[in-house]
Every structure is written in C-alpha cells, then in structure tokens.
Amino acid sequence: MKGAGLPVKGHRATLILSIAMLVLTAVLNQPLxxxxxxxxxxxxxxxxxxxxxxxxxxxxxxxxxLLAVLACIALAWFSGQQGLLEIMVNLLVTGCAxxxxxxxxxxxxxxxxxxxxxLIGCAFIxxxxxxxxxxxxxxxxxxxxxxxHLFAPQLAFKKQLSxxxxxxxxxxxxxxxxxxxxxxxxxxxxxPAGKSTQTGLSESMTPGDIASLTRSTERVFTATFKGDxxxxxxxxxxxxxxxxxxxxxWSVSEYRQQQQIMAQFANPxxxxxxxxxxxxxxxxxxxxxxxxxxxxxxxxxxxxxTAGKVIRNQDYSLxxxxxxxxxxxxxxxxxxxxxxxxxxxxxxxxxNLQVPASQKNPRARDWAxxxxxxxxxxxxxxxxxxxxxxxxxxxxTLTPGAMPQHPVDTFLFEQREGxxxxxxxxxxxxxxxxGIPARIVSGxxxxxAITQNALSVYQxxxxxxxxxxxxxxxxxxxxxxxxxxxxxxxxxxxxAMADQQAEVPLFSxxxxxxxxxxxxxxxxxxxxxxxxxxxxxxxxxERQQDMLSGILGEKTTTKLALFGLAVMLFITGLLALYFxxxxxxxxxxEIQRLYDSLSARLHKLTGVxxxxxxxxxxxxTVAPHLDSQTxxxxxxxxxxxxxxxxxxxxxxxxxxxxLRSQHRILMKKLKAGMVGFRASPLTDAKGK
Numbered sequence: 174m175k176g177a178g179l180p181v182k183g184h185r186a187t188l189i190l191s192i193a194m195l196v197l198t199a200v201l202n203q204p205l206x207x208x209x210x211x212x213x214x215x216x217x218x219x220x221x222x223x224x225x226x227x228x229x230x231x232x233x234x235x236x237x238x239l240l241a242v243l244a245c246i247a248l249a250w251f252s253g254q255q256g257l258l259e260i261m262v263n264l265l266v267t268g269c270a271x272x273x274x275x276x277x278x279x280x281x282x283x284x285x286x287x288x289x290x291x292l293i294g295c296a297f298i299x300x301x302x303x304x305x306x307x308x309x310x311x312x313x314x315x316x317x318x319x320x321x322h323l324f325a326p327q328l329a330f331k332k333q334l335s336x337x338x339x340x341x342x343x344x345x346x347x348x349x350x351x352x353x354x355x356x357x358x359x360x361x362x363x364x365p366a367g368k369s370t371q372t373g374l375s376e377s378m379t380p381g382d383i384a385s386l387t388r389s390t391e392r393v394f395t396a397t398f399k400g401d402x403x404x405x406x407x408x409x410x411x412x413x414x415x416x417x418x419x420x421x422x423w424s425v426s427e428y429r430q431q432q433q434i435m436a437q438f439a440n441p442x443x444x445x446x447x448x449x450x451x452x453x454x455x456x457x458x459x460x461x462x463x464x465x466x467x468x469x470x471x472x473x474x475x476x477x478x479t480a481g482k483v484i485r486n487q488d489y490s491l492x493x494x495x496x497x498x499x500x501x502x503x504x505x506x507x508x509x510x511x512x513x514x515x516x517x518x519x520x521x522x523x524x525n526l527q528v529p530a531s532q533k534n535p536r537a538r539d540w541a542x543x544x545x546x547x548x549x550x551x552x553x554x555x556x557x558x559x560x561x562x563x564x565x566x567x568x569x570t571l572t573p574g575a576m577p578q579h580p581v582d583t584f585l586f587e588q589r590e591g592x593x594x595x596x597x598x599x600x601x602x603x604x605x606x607x608g609i610p611a612r613i614v615s616g617x618x619x620x621x622a623i624t625q626n627a628l629s630v631y632q633x634x635x636x637x638x639x640x641x642x643x644x645x646x647x648x649x650x651x652x653x654x655x656x657x658x659x660x661x662x663x664x665x666x667x668x669a670m671a672d673q674q675a676e677v678p679l680f681s682x683x684x685x686x687x688x689x690x691x692x693x694x695x696x697x698x699x700x701x702x703x704x705x706x707x708x709x710x711x712x713x714x715e716r717q718q719d720m721l722s723g724i725l726g727e728k729t730t731t732k733l734a735l736f737g738l739a740v741m742l743f744i745t746g747l748l749a750l751y752f753x754x755x756x757x758x759x760x761x762x763e764i765q766r767l768y769d770s771l772s773a774r775l776h777k778l779t780g781v782x783x784x785x786x787x788x789x790x791x792x793x794t795v796a797p798h799l800d801s802q803t804x805x806x807x808x809x810x811x812x813x814x815x816x817x818x819x820x821x822x823x824x825x826x827x828x829x830x831x832l833r834s835q836h837r838i839l840m841k842k843l844k845a846g847m848v849g850f851r852a853s854p855l856t857d858a859k860g861k
Contacts, residue, residue, distance in 0.1 A: 175484065176599035178229060178277060178278055178279075179247065179277060179278060179279060179281075179282065181223050181224075181227055182223065182224065182226065182227030183224060183227075184224065185224075185322045185326070185330075186282065186320075186322035186323040186326070187220060187223075187224065187276060187282070187319075188220060188221065188224045188320045189241075189274060189315055189318055189319040189322060190273075190282065190285060190289075190315075190316070190319040191216070191217045191220040191221065192217065192274060192286070192315065193312050193315035193316050193319065194213060194216075194217065194269055194270075194288060194289060195213060195214065195217040196308070196311075196312055196315070197211040197292055197293065197296070197309075197312050198214075198266060200296050200300075200305060200309060200312070201262065201266065201292065201295070201299070202473070203299045203300060204258070204259040204262045204263065204299055205262065205263055205266060206251060206255075206263055208247070209244075209263050209266050209270075210266075212240075212244070212267060212270045212271075213266060213269070213270040213273075215270075215807060216270040216271070216273040216705070217273070217276050219273075219274060220273060220276070221671055223823060231273055231656075232275060234275065237271055237274055239327050240271060241267075241268075241271055244267045244271070244514050244602075245264075248260055248263055248264055248267070249339055249458065251582070252412075254783055256299070256376065256730055260487075262292070262295055265288060265291070265292060265295075266292065268288070269285060269288050269289070269292075272284065272285055272288075272626060273285065275358055279323065282319075282323055284644075285431055286316055286319065286320060289316055290313075290316065290390060291311070293309050293312060293313065296309055297309070298498070298499060299460075299499075300522070301500050301707070301710050302702060303701060303702055303705040303709075308730065310669065312339075313341075313343055314337055314338070317337050317340065317341075318333060318337050321333045321336065321337060323361070328424070333652060343747075343751050344365055346747065346748060347744055347748075350740065350743070350744065351721070351744075352712075353712075353717070354740050355735075356458055356714070356717075357712070357714040357717050358714075359586070366688060376413060376415075376424060376425045377415070377422050377423065377424035377425075377763070378422065378423045378424070378594055378598075378613065378615055378637065379421055379422045379423075379594075379658070380413055380580060380584070380592075380594040380595045380598050389631070389632035389633060390460070390631055390632065390633060391460050391630060391631060392629055392630070392631055392632075393458075393459055393461075393467065393508050393617060393630045393632055393634070394455070394456050394457060394458045394459060394467055394629070394630055395457045395623070395627060395630075395703055395706060395707075396454050396455065396456055396457075396620065396627065396628055396630070397454060397455040397624075397627040397631045397703075397707065398451045398452060398453070398454045398455075398626045398627070398628075399452065399454065399626070401454045401626065401654075402451075402622060402625075402627075403509070405619060407469070407509060408469070408618060408619050408620055408628075409469065409470070409491055409614075409616065409618055409636075409638065409650065410467040410468065410469060410616045410617040410618065410620075410630060411469070411470070411489070411614050411616045412465050412466070412467050412490065412614075412615055412616035412617070413465055413490060413614070413615050413616070414429065414486075414488040414489075414490055414612055414613075414614055414640070415522075415612060415613040415614070415615060415641045416429065416488075416525055416527075416612045416613075417527070418527070418528070418529060418532075418601070418602065418605075419529050420529035420531050420533035420534060420580075422532070423598060423601075423613050426524055428520065428524060429486070429487075429488060432486065432487055433484065433486055433492060434751070436484045436485065436486060436487075436492075437484055437494060437794070439484075439485075441474070441477075441480040441481070442487055444473065444480075446473065447471050447473065447508040447511040448508070448511065449508045449509075449510045449511045450508070450509070450510060451506045451507060451508045452507060452509070453475050453504065453505070453507075454466075454469075454506075454507065455502060455503070455504050455505070455707075455711075456502065456503040456504075456505060457500060457501075457502050457703075457706045457707065457710070457711060458497055458500065458501050458502075458503065459497075460497050460498050460499050460500055460501075461497060462496050462497065462498060463496060463497060464492045464493045464494075464496050464497070465490065465491075465492055466483065466490075466492060466493055466494075466503065466507060467491075467492040467617060467630070467752065468491045469507040469509070470489075470507055470508060470509050470511060471489055471507065471508045471511040471513060472491060472505045472506065472507040472508075473485065473505065473506055473507075473508075474503070474504065474505060474506070475504040475505055475506040476504050476715065477715075478504070478713065478714070478715040478859075479503045479504045479505065481494075482494055482495075482503065483502070483503060487516065489513050489648075491505075500706060500710050502706075502707075502711040502713065507513050507711050511654045512647045513640075513647055513648040513725065514646060514647050514648075515610065515642055515645070515646060515647065515648065520827070521610060521642075522610050522645075524612075524846065525603055525605065525642075526608065526610055528602070530604055533579055533581075534579050534580070534581040534582045534602065535579070535587075536579070536582040536585070536586055537581045537582050537585055537599070537602060537603055538606050540586075540603065541604075541606030541607045542587070542606070542607075544557060544603070544607055545557070545607045545608070551607075551609050551643035551644065552643045552644075554604075554607055554609070554643075555604065555609065555641060555643050555651065558600055558603055558653070559600075559651065559653060559656055560656075562596060562600075562653050562656040562657055563656040563657070565589065566589055566814075567589045567590065567596075567656070567657045568589070568590045568657060569590070569591075569592060569654065569657050569658035570590045570592065571592060572825075573588060573590050573591040573592065573595065574588050574590075576595075580595075580598070581599045581602050581603075584598075584599050585599050591755075592654070592655040593636050593637045593638070593692050594637050595655060595656045596653035596656075596657070597613045597637040597638055597639050597652075597654070598637075599612065599653070599655045601613050601639050601641070601650065604641050608643040609641055609642065609643055609651065609854045610641065610642040610645070611639055611640070611642075612640050612641075613637055613638070613639060613640075614637065614638055614639070614640050615635075615636075615637045616633055616635075616636060616637075617630045617634040617636055618632060618634060618636035618638075618652075619634045619636075620712055620750055621699075623696065623699045623700055623703050624700065624703070627703060629699055636654070638650060638652040638653075638654070639651040639652070639653065664722070687792065697794070721733075721736075724736070763829070764814065764817055764818070764832065767814075767832060767833070767836045768788065768814050770836075770840075771807075771810065771836060771839060771840065772844050773839065775795055775807075775843070777796055778798075778843060779798040779799070780798075781794055781795045781798060785855075788811050788814055788815055789811065791811075792807060792808060792811045795807075800827045802842070803839070803843070804841055806835065806838060806839045806841060806842060809835055810832070810835045810836060813828065813831055813832050813835060814826065814832065817829075817832060833855075850856060
C-alpha cells in the first residue's frame, strides 16, 4: 500500500481526512492567524470538489511551491507579533494545507494523518475545556475512520463506523486507568509566552481601560471554598497594586517590579504566616499568559505544591512563577481579618505619597489643600472624600465622556460620571495631595455562584479600588465606587448594569439574566466545566499521591510494586478479553445448521465447495460426483430444505422431523461410502 497512488473522484478516505483537518483548524483558532485558517478552508473546498467531480487537471507543483515560499515569508513577517509556539503551529497547519492540495499517494495520506495527531496534542496546550476534549476525540475518530477507509475500502461504511466506535470504547477504560495511575510528571520544558494571549488586566491603568473589559464574558477563574462562600462585599480579588501615577496613568512602580524579580529566588520556607482566622480555597485560573494571580485580602499558599508555583509579593499580592499558559490550580489560604502593615523601611510612604511633578489637575490639588485645612484628622478627611462622591451627584456609567486633559479635575468637578477606575484614581490622587499614603488595587470584585461553595469570576467583574493608610501604619480598603453604585457590590455587575446592556449580543452571558432558559443553560455549562476543571485538569501529582495514600495506606515499595502489577494485570486482562479469538457461536438456526453440516461433508468427500451457490445450484454442481442413491437422498433433502425456507415461520416446525430424518439417513450414507463415488479434479490434485 505504501507509495500507491490514490484515486481522486469518490475517494472517501481523502474527504474524511480533509474534514478532520478543517475541524481541527477551527479548534486551533486561538493560535492560528486568519489567513492560515483561510488557506486550510480553501484546501478542503478543493478536495471536496475533486471528490465530486474528479481531477481534471493536476495542480502545478510550481504553484504550490510558490505558495509555500509566500507563506514562509508571511510567517517570518508576523513572527515578531506572536510567540515561537504559535508560529510553529501556524507553520505546521500551513504545511498540512499545502500537502492536502497535492495529496496523490498513500504515503502523503499517512504523513498528513500523523501531522493531524500531533496537532491534536498541540491543541490541548491552548485549550483544555471539556467541549474541546470532546471535539478533539471526535477528530481522532474521524482520522481513524479515514485510515480504515484507506486500507479497507470494501467494507460498508456502517461496519467501519461501528468498528471505530467500538475501538474507541475499548480504549476508554484503559486510558482512564492510565491517567489515574501514571506519574503526573512536570513538563520537560517551559512554555514560551505568546504575546497575543495577553488579555485582561494590564500593569497600567488609564481610566477607560477597564471599561472594555467589563463587557467581556470570558471566565477569569473559579474559586472553590472549603467553608461558605464569602459575602459579596468581601469578594475583593486583589491582582495588582498600582503605585506610580503620572497624572493620567497608574502603573506598577519600578521598585515593585524589581522586588517581584528578586522574590522569585526567595525560599518559601522563610515566609511568615499571617495571624488570625483563615479559610482555604482552591483557584482554577484560566490561561491568559500573565503571571499575576487573584487572591482575597491576605492570601498565602496552602500547601507545598502551590508554594512551589507562587511568589508572595511585599504589596500582599501573589504572582505565578511562570506565565499561566494553561489552566492551573492553586490551593490558597486567606486571612480576611489580617492587617496589612506598611513597610517598616518607609518605602511605602515614599512610593504612595508621590504626586506628578507636572501641573495637571490643579483644581483637585487645591481642593485637597482645602480639605487638609478643614480636617486635621486623617480618618475624618478620608470620610469627607467618600461623602463627596455620595452627595455631589456622581453616577456610575460604562460610557463616560473623554477626559484627555486634567482627567481628575474633569471627573471631580465637571462630568461627575464614570466607572471604578475614575473613582479610584480621583480618590487616591486627592489623598496623596493631603499627605495620606494611597494606592490603587486592580483586580475583580464579586463572582457568580455555580455551586454552594464555588463561584466563577468573569472579565466583566474587573474592578479597581483604593488602599490608603489614614493611620500611617496599616493599609485599609476604600471603595469610592460603592458610594454611587452599592448594587454593583451587593448584586454583581450584571444586575447593577442591566440598563446598560443594550449593545450586548442576544445569546451572551450578559443577557442570561433576562431569560430563564438561557440562564439555566449557562448555569449547566458552568457546572459541567467546573467539575471537569476540578477533577480532571486539577488532578496533579499531589492529588494522585493523596489517592494512593487513601488506597494503600502507608506507601511502601512493596505496596507500590504490587499495585503497579495489579494495574498491569488488569490492563492485560482487558486486552485479552478484547482481542483473544473466541470460538464461533453455535448455530442457532437448526435448519441451516443441518444443511451446512451436510454440505461440509459433501465438500470433504467430493472436493466441491458450496461457496455462494444456492441449494439447488449446489445440488446440480455436486451431482456428477454422487451415485444415484446418494443423489436421490440429497435431492429430497434439498427439496425439503427449500420448502421449509419458503413456508410461513409458524408452520416450519411441522417439517423439522422429516428434515432431521432425511439428514440422518444421508449422513449415514455418506459415512458408509458411496458406490461409484467420483472425486472432483480438485480432490484428486490434493490426493496426489
């Protein structure tokens, strides 16, 4: 078969392979560029045309080579915008599309199939959702079906399909068992960070940036608590602390960035444990290519496995040691009542009292000075700023006007409408002008419960608030947005912004609250994905060890060896059950069994095989080799056999006795030998 040419028109194997490649390209849409997906679509359409109409003219190899050169130039051009991994996947899919155009031999078919299996593995790097796993499993079945069509085209399509499905079901229990017992080894190499995957929050915030995120319905993470879910007003998920302000933009200060780099080399064993009551929760973080994590108040790793993946920063935020390129699980412990003291070196005061040297926002600066003259107590001053937002006609909106010049002045004294970034930016700036250390924390607030102890947080839950130190010693949380939109904190973003969802697509998560059916559908999908993420994607080395400890008790070398041997014996038993030949099933049709035994006896004596002949045709074929008495008996038996076959089923049993009697007489005659027996030439040849 290797190297054999493939037919073009009506070749189902090629068509199935083309469809599988097209679906696989759609699944890989995240790393693929648009023109690469278009190229694969065109290749599939051409294969479909050739399947229907046949090949009228071969595609020029020169043209395909020219397309390959142009594709390589384009990939090299775009390589600066994407990571190495994405470029290599694009290159492989481009090569597959071009190969599909010139698919002529069976070896080309096998090469394409091998590439498709490799791309299936690559697809799991970018997406591990349950829906993706199901879709990729279907693609695997399609590829196997294409191979079966290639090597056994004479089989009926239903038989091929049932054989492939049966093969998949047989492999499923073995795959599940191996997934549970095989060592969960870490990756052999680090994943390159893709520039195109960096979405969500950023390390700088200009009021207006988060507005676009609030309309996104992408899930950011799912949190599962061992105890009760915190109250809505306690769900402040800290991601980044922004301490540098230039008059327009807040960003992570260079000092903190350097601290985070140095923290990567810190020994987790030296970390101190906060004081107070704590609760444990588990985070399943969606891949976004970033290092920052999301944590409640003061959170620390809950076990050694998470401590090896997490960095504790001095601003009480958490970071991952490697960019989150795939869905990851972190076990954390949070202290809701823990205090966050300022740095004893005074660096927190210095960083968080800085104001821009430029002359931006002069009215806000003057107002801050007036507040300082009016309030000597820092707590009273801070409360006065909060009351200002509540009493001066401010409103919460996702579509505030542009504020290019003096944004804080424009927001505080003219427009007086905006979203969380505007409120947090204005309050932090005013407090700094009054001499109170203040900074902005960006992250998420809220979350939607999917079970009694689990909730999911989406991009539209993005939020920003203020941490200030009126006492000069500890950081305290202030959320000026709550003074104008308390419902956002209590009931979540979706309900609070229900009157501003006009531009949201009809079948989106943002519309789910308007429809019980749509809301129930999204809830069911969330629950299924949550369970998949927790029990399958979250099954890491630590959970595997816990499972083994639960089964074996104390783990010893002997117990582990016996357990491994038991697993191997179980898999061997399954394979034996599947593939050891089984004895042919006993013939249940008695009439057919009688005739088959007789024809087999005649075949042995005369060398004339019945093959596909009818009963009457076989009688005339074997007649020259029988004596007259035997032929007469066989003729009567054949007549009785045909009669039974054509009478109604209800009356067949009345003829069974005659047929059995004739069968017994004839078999006795054949065993005794025939007078004038004449063997066929085939029998003679075998005898010689």
